[in-house]
Amino acid sequence: MLVPDGNTFLVHPMAFDGPCKPTTISFMISGIIIAPDSPEAWKGRNQGRWLIFKDVDGLSVDGTGMIDGRGKGWWDIICAKHGHLPGCVKLAPTVLSFLQCNKVSLSNILVVDSPQTHILITGCNNVVIRYLSVKSPETSPNTDGIHISSSHGVFIRNTNIGSGDDCVSIGDHTSDIYITDVDCGPGHGVSIGSLGKSGNEVKVDNINVIRVRFNKTTNGVRIKTWQVGRGHVRGVLYEDINFMDVKNPIIIDQYYCNVRGACESTKTGVQISDVRYAGIFGTSKSKVAINLNCSQAVPCTDILLDTILLAPSTPGKEVISSCNNAYGSSAGIVEPESCFLE
Incomplete structure (x- = not known):
């Protein structure tokens, strides 16, 4: 045709x-x-x-x-x-x-x-x-x-x-996804989710985001799940990523809700594990450049920060990491400093 x-x-x-x-x-x-x-x-x-x-x-x-x-x-x-x-x-x-x-x-x-x-x-x-x-x-x-x-x-x-x-959004029951050499912006970044809104069993495996450039996006690399969901997100690689004036460069949000803070706490959650951030560079518009807000019921595990250099978009400001119920390790230089639970 x-x-x-x-x-x-x-x-x-x-x-x-x-x-x-x-x-x-x-x-x-x-x-x-x-x-x-x-x-x-x-x-x-x-x-x-x-x-x-x-x-x-x-x-x-x-x-x-x-x-x-x-x-x-x-x-x-x-x-x-x-x-x-x-x-x-x-x-x-x-x-x-x-x-x-x-x-x-x-x-x-x-x-x-x-x-x-x-x-x-x-x-x-x-x-x-x-x-x-x-x-x-x-x-x-x-x-x-x-x-x-x-x-x-x-x-x-x-x-x-x-x-x-979202420039690219990844929903449920996906595997073997490769996003490489992509320019994103304007937009809300590359998102896995939101997942588990209806309380369903989530299965997301082997997601690879490599050599992606984010220009003035609302988010950078994001994983978002609802508390009522079950199942897993695992085997995620973010590598060689560049942020320019991105509001939320690295974010995991296991308390995703239509209205922030309006969803009641549950004893369920989507298990997020084996997530690697490697070679991440650039600038953050917000103070919290790394935000790992994981579930108290189902914490994030096996998270690796490997060579991260994030600076504030505005000289003289500072950027920090914020972690809730996140377990992992760091390698190489990580700025801002990681905040994992031991």
Whole structure:
């Protein structure tokens, strides 16, 4: 399938459903695809989706073109930003959804102004995303760059992401995720979670975030879980990370809640273990540059800080570490000094 150069195509919500007979399918985007600019176009349709690929294996989406979600009409009525408005909407379309697809390649195109999440990867195996650009305003609500859930073997590399929410967010039942050579900003950083909101069993393994640059993001590398969750997050590597004026460079929050401090304490929690931070450099806008707020019921264990140099964004200020129920060790120079429990 070819979207030719020099043309702009208005496309209403559309699903490409497999399975397909060919072992490889090429979708070449050289021109521009735009969404309807009014939410009215989704009446009677799935409000959470725009372009969907489902059960399509061996798919390659490539090209020098652009996909424009024209999300402003949704941003103006979404409850996350306009909860006081009668009739505000909680759900808005994702530009590109890949559902139950295997051996997928997504490369080179520009994806802009999604109403909500830009790219969704759910129930997929062996996905490669590279040389992609994702852009939406810092003020656009819930516009994650790439969200991954229930997927295994996902590779994101050489990609630029700027949005109003997480550059990359990693949900439950994921493993073998590799995020390398990525520029993130503006946005909320790279997040694992939030996990366990419904009290479910969480399984997240082997997450690797390597050579990622964060520019003026709200968070840097973050793990967030709800107290009512169960299960585990383990085998996480953050390596060769650079922060520029990041508000919360390193954060684990096992007390995540819609309203900070409003969730009652429980005796459950998601076990976070075997997390390594290695070669972390840059500047923090906040005083607490390393914030490990772990569960009293299920503490964080086997956390390693290896060669960390974080300085304040404003000369003359100070940065510190803050730990609750966090057990681990340090290697090399660690500034600010670690605060692990013995």
